[in-house]
Amino acid sequence: MLDLGSFDKVALFGGVYNNWLALEATVADARRRGAQAVVFLGDAGGFGPHPNRSVEGLRSLPIHAIQGNYDDSVGQGLEDCQCGYTDPRDNHFAQISYDYTLANTSAEHREWLRGLPVRGELKVGGKRVRLCHGSPRRVNEFLWESTTPAGFIDHLCREEDVDLIACTHTGIHWERRLADGRGVVNVGAIGRPPNDGKRTVWYSLLEAGPNGIENRFVAVDYDWERLAREMTGEGLPPEFVETIRTGWWTTCLEILPGRERARGHH
Amino acid sequence: MDTLWLQVTGTLCNIACKHCFISCGPKVDRHKMLTREACVAAMDDAVARGCREIWFTGGEPFLHPEILDVLDAALARAPVGILTNGMLIDEDLATALGERFRDAPYNLEVRVSLDGATAEANDRIRGKGVFEATREGIRRLAAAGVELIVAISVLDDNAPEREEFVGLLRELGVPRPRVKWIPVFRMGREAGRQRAYEPWEVLAAEDLAAEDAAVRLMCGTGRTVTSEGVFPCPILINEPAYKLGSALGEAMGAAPVDHPACATCWQESFSCST
Ligand code: SF4
Numbered sequence A: 001m002l003d004l005g006s007f008d009k010v011a012l013f014g015g016v017y018n019n020w021l022a023l024e025a026t027v028a029d030a031r032r033r034g035a036q037a038v039v040f041l042g043d044a045g046g047f048g049p050h051p052n053r054s055v056e057g058l059r060s061l062p063i064h065a066i067q068g069n070y071d072d073s074v075g076q077g078l079e080d081c082q083c084g085y086t087d088p089r090d091n092h093f094a095q096i097s098y099d100y101t102l103a104n105t106s107a108e109h110r111e112w113l114r115g116l117p118v119r120g121e122l123k124v125g126g127k128r129v130r131l132c133h134g135s136p137r138r139v140n141e142f143l144w145e146s147t148t149p150a151g152f153i154d155h156l157c158r159e160e161d162v163d164l165i166a167c168t169h170t171g172i173h174w175e176r177r178l179a180d181g182r183g184v185v186n187v188g189a190i191g192r193p194p195n196d197g198k199r200t201v202w203y204s205l206l207e208a209g210p211n212g213i214e215n216r217f218v219a220v221d222y223d224w225e226r227l228a229r230e231m232t233g234e235g236l237p238p239e240f241v242e243t244i245r246t247g248w249w250t251t252c253l254e255i256l257p258g259r260e261r262a263r264g265h266h
Numbered sequence B: 001m002d003t004l005w006l007q008v009t010g011t012l013c014n015i016a017c018k019h020c021f022i023s024c025g026p027k028v029d030r031h032k033m034l035t036r037e038a039c040v041a042a043m044d045d046a047v048a049r050g051c052r053e054i055w056f057t058g059g060e061p062f063l064h065p066e067i068l069d070v071l072d073a074a075l076a077r078a079p080v081g082i083l084t085n086g087m088l089i090d091e092d093l094a095t096a097l098g099e100r101f102r103d104a105p106y107n108l109e110v111r112v113s114l115d116g117a118t119a120e121a122n123d124r125i126r127g128k129g130v131f132e133a134t135r136e137g138i139r140r141l142a143a144a145g146v147e148l149i150v151a152i153s154v155l156d157d158n159a160p161e162r163e164e165f166v167g168l169l170r171e172l173g174v175p176r177p178r179v180k181w182i183p184v185f186r187m188g189r190e191a192g193r194q195r196a197y198e199p200w201e202v203l204a205a206e207d208l209a210a211e212d213a214a215v216r217l218m219c220g221t222g223r224t225v226t227s228e229g230v231f232p233c234p235i236l237i238n239e240p241a242y243k244l245g246s247a248l249g250e251a252m253g254a255a256p257v258d259h260p261a262c263a264t265c266w267q268e269s270f271s272c273s274t
C-alpha cells in the first residue's frame, strides 16, 4: 500500500475523465493554496478528449496516484470500463468513451496506469486517512451521500483502522462525519461538473485543524469552452459536450440513487 | 453484510400475479407479517454487522398497518428501498413518501412493478384492473416528487420495449423515467405458467470460481429476514432446505448456490435491489 507520510494540508481529486484542462487548473489551484501533497484518486480516462494529455499531466507533476476502475481497464486493455451499467443507453455511451480512451492512450501510459496502487494512506495532523477509489474494499463500489449511512461509515473506518476515508468514483463530492470526527470525504471528480447545472468542477483540501481533519471542497474554473471544442473536434458525442457546457449529466445516469438523480436535469 | 431484506408483509399480497415466484396472494400467509419490533431488531442486528441498505418486500409492503413507522425506523439507520405493486398508494401515502424521499437522513427508493405498458399486457399477468390502480399510484408518487423506478419482468412470451415504458412514465408525470428489468424465476406460480426449472439448470462449479461471485450475488452480501427465519435472498424463502437460521447471527456463513434459481441470478447478474 502506498504510504505518503504526514502533512498539514493536502489536495485530493479524482475522476479526470480526460479533462486535461481541468487537471492543470486544479493542480495550479491546489499549489496556490499551499497543498503540501496533491493526490489523484483514480480514473484518468473517459468522457473527454486526448487521453494522453491527462496522463502526461499526472505523470509530469509530482502527483501521487491511486488506481481507479477506468485505469485498471485501460491499463489491462479490458473490454469495458467496469462501471457495471445495465441500461442499454448508458452502456452505449460508456462504451464510446471507453473505446476512444483505450485507442488513444499510449502503451507506455497504459503501463503506468496498470502499475498504480489501489489503496494508499497518509496522515493529516496525525490522523490517518485511507486513500481509495470507490471504497476501501472495492474499487468500483459507489459511495453516494444518500446511500452511505453513518453505521456503515463507522464499520468501514473500524475495518480500515483509520479516521477518514477519502474516495471518488461517483463524480459527486460530499462528506459525512460521525460525532467523533471520523468519516468519509468523497472528493468528487474534476473531469465534469457534479450534475448541478454549473460548469465548475470540485476537489478537496484536507487540513489539520484544532478539532482534527478539516475538509473544504474547492470549486475550480477552467477553460470549459476549449474542452468542449476539442471534444467536438475529436468526434465525441454531443451529449458529452452538453454536460461540459451545461453542467447537467446526460448519460450514465442509472447509477445515481433516487435522491441524487432528482437533483439533476435528465 | 451489506443488505438487509425484510419480508415485511411475508407472502401476503393484495393481488396474485401469475408469475409470482413465491406465490403471494391475499390469503397466503406461509410467511406472516413481521411486527414492527421484529423489523427493528433485525435492522439493529444488521447495522451492527455493517449493513448499508435495507429493502422492504413481501408480498405487498403497503399492506402492513405500521409501514410508515417501520420505514422511519429504517430510514434513521440506512437508505431504504421498497418493492411495491403501487396499487395502495393513495394521496396521503404518496405525500408521506414524498416527504421522506426529500427529507429523510438517507435515500428512499420506491420501486413499482409493472409488467406491461398497457392494461392488456400488464393485466394478463397481474390481474384485471391492476394496471389502472398501479398507474394511478405512479401518477401520485410522481406528483409527490418521489423519483420512482419501474420494475418490469422480462417474460418469455413478451419482450417489453423500453421506450414504451419510458413514454408511459413521462405521460404519468415522471420527469426522469428509470426502469429495471427482472428475469423470470421458474418457481412458485411462474413454474406453472410457463415451465419449472429443469434439474440440470444449475450453476457449474467453474462459474463460481470467478472472484467477484460473492459481490455479484445477493446472497454474497445480504440476508432476508421473514417471520419464518433467515434466508439467503428474497427468491428462496419458500425453499426450507435453504433456510440459514432463525436469526442473523446464525445465518452469516456462506450460502449454497446450487438451486436452479441461482443460475438465473448468475447469468443475468441479477439483484433484486437496484
Ligand atoms: S409478484 Fe409482487 S405484486 Fe404480484 S403477487 Fe407476487 S408479491 Fe404480489
Ligand code: SF4
Pocket (backbone or CB within 6 Å): B217, B218, B219, B220, B232, B233, B234, B235, B236, B255, B256, B257, B259, B261, B262, B263, B265, B266
Ligand atoms: S437465488 Fe441463489 S444465487 Fe440468487 S441470491 Fe438467492 S441464493 Fe444467491
Ligand SMILES: [Fe+2]
Pocket (backbone or CB within 6 Å): A042, A043, A068, A069, A070, A133, A168, A169, A170
Ligand atoms: Fe471510477
